[in-house]
Amino acid sequence: MSRLGGLLLKELLQHGWVLALLGLFVGVTQGLLVLGSAIAPRTITMLEVHESFVRLFLPLLGLALGRRLVVREYYAHTQRFLAALPVYRWEVFVQKLGLGAALLGLAAFASLAVAALVASFKEPLDAQWLIIVLWRTEVFVLALWAFFFTMGLLGRWRVPVYLAIAMVLLYVNRATEVSLSRVPPLSLVNETFVLERARFPAGDLAWSLLFVVVTVGLGAFLALARDGGLADSLAQTMSRVEKVAVGVVLSLALIGTSVADPLADEPPFAFEARRVERRAEVGLAVLYLEDTQAASAAALADHLALDLTALRDELALHELPPVHVALRPDLDPHDYEEVALEEGDPGVLVRARYHDEAFDRSRFSQRVLELAIVKATDGRAAHEPLAWVRSAVAGRIARPGTERLAAVYAAARRPRYEDLARLWRTEERFGEGVAAALAAVAADVAVEEASEARWRAFARSCLSPEPWPGVLEAVALRRDPVEARLARELGVDHAALEAAWAARLRALRPRAPRLPAAYARIEEEEGALRTVAWGVTGATPEGAGCALVHAPLGPFDGVVDPSDEVRDERPCAAVAGEPARLIGRYGARDRVLLAIEIELDDGPVRLLAERRELP
């Protein structure tokens, strides 16, 4: 057996039981992650299991392996024994580096294989996408291991260096505009890690590999310089003076970063301009830009204050999230721009062209109330299956009487509770207005079947600001699903309630507006680019606008971010004869969402929504 083989066998014998335990740990965590993702309402793709493993458990594995393979050897001084054997020092270095990389790489590969296997039962997979994820995973593994391996060679200084690096990263992340998730190798496992299926991240991979080369170079210097004496001397126990020095330096650094933290005393977001209409009792502020807009701002503030007060009473909230509305004159009056405030800020900020005559305060209020509910529930209400309850509560307060929109749905398909529970899909197919109207009808039916008080109790049970126990949220929802709460709080059987809701919707069918039919055709061109020809047929309401809404589909046929959706608006009359064309935006084999909307007085309604793979 070769010398390297002998060293390898020694490592496996020495660390075999630990590796077996780590393997068991990996298996159990992977199983729990699969289970959690399978039942979590927010799961976009089952590959998120792999993402969680790589982000959370792989670094722990790297740390443990670094400690076993490197730190332990130097602290026990057994590397001196190896140095006296007929084996080159670089052979020991390469063997440990290679073994750690292989073990971590194997664990990561197994994680991806398991996640892909589970995903293959419920989601479409493609080879290119898996290859991209695999590349990102394995290069990240190399970078991770190079880091922990080299840190292990720092001996007694590695813990202070870990702490220093953590402090620097936290400070940079908090105090500067630098987004660490954009910096290789961390960028390989950022939010696009398992979602990117088309773009090969060549740049990030190249920079990450450079990081690997530099880090391994530093490790080689530590391990081989001065005949291995450098790493040997670094592995000596820390003296009392060194301990005191490290403690003092780290304490000073901690105090320094706290004092210099620009966000430590950052107050919640607030308008500082003079032209602001405030309604302090509900924490509302409406910003306007010119004195001529003051009346519009005041009218909107009065409208929202009433609705927010009603929401506070409906959900028995002690305090509403502060709501900030800013005027943005360049927006379409039907569009609102939701702005993400700093993490931890208790408020919401929305921009709108509220001084326009076409601006619909009720629609806007519904959106604002929904955002306030989402904020009050720490984001829980943003997701299925609570989304329809949120929408119903906000809709009944802000925008009663939207049955005509609900009738659009009733005319198109047989009502099913699943369309409420999976509100995103209903929004995607029929538009947000229709989905909200469906939820509002469901709430009205619940009130009629039970009582206003019982509906309120149900809404408060679902949208309570009491935080659920973080990671157990998915389990909590599984154990006490919305359907069970509905039956319990209302005292009405769920099936009976669904039947009453379906009957109400069927009764609304005659009120459905006459809508034109819509189409979207793909015209093949020479080369890879494709044209989307779209339009409507049949009579269209006078002066109505139509729009093609399109977006690339992420993994598993979903739009990753609603802001990816692009609207191409035309007068309906203009697309009733000749089709409009979207030229060269997408290419062959792209999967895209194509939806055609018509703007009614009640709001936009989707005539068609399809996920298409372009030929």
Add this chain to the structure above:
Amino acid sequence: MADAAAPVLAVRGLAKRYGRQVAALTGLDLTVGAGEVYGFLGRNGAGKSTTIRILMGITKADAGEVRLFGEQARGTPVHLRQRIGYVAQEHNFYDWMTAGRLAKFVSRFYPTWDDATFLHLASSQQVPLDRKVGTFSGGMKAKLALSLALGHRPALLILDEPTAGLDPVARREFLERVREDAERTGRTTFFSTHLIDEVELVADRVGIVDGGRTRYEGSVDALAARVRLHKGAPAEASPPPCPAGVRLISDRTFRGERRWVFEATEPEAFAGLEALLGARLERLPLEEIFIEMVRSR
């Protein structure tokens, strides 16, 4: 290129510094012939361990030449190290391994490993092969180290202060085992120590290193014959002029009388000095010679 008639080990002008302050070796020379048992004698910090670490390829020399088995051995490549058995001063074994497992591990690095030889050595020294090395005493670890070093039947055995930390009985047993092995196999043995009695007990030839240089190299008997003491002169007396081939290496007053120690290139050179002093010069025990030589620097 190997030279069959060449000494097993030859070192010329070996130099090694640690940083700017510490010059561990400043031009060391030594030669060890085939089948010799060579005692490498020096005070703590004289450069013994540095020399051995260079011979084993653990440390690189700054200057000088090392030839092993007649072959240039810069950095001591693996194929040369495979012909050397090495017992280090500290026994940094894997504590979690049993002695038997450790031998299995070590055997993979030596093509000439012989299980029977190792087992014979281990059993004759009562090394328990099924016990974890972490439970061994210092003496037992030294015995295990010697068994491991000889298990591959090396052409050259290098021992770096192997008896450091052993009790007198264990030390004696260990040295006897080394001497016995050398006599039985004719193996070239190079061992460092700062204990004179070990050299007297085991070594054919001795090299005295001091301040990173070789002060003496030759047989133990020749060394004893080359150094003589004159004592009894009054405290205020001056040392006599030395004839050719003789030099004064120590001039001290001890209990009211002068003590002069002379070193000659040949013992015959002392005759002229004895005539000049009108007295016989005394022979010194090896320990005294060593002390006077290294103290005279």
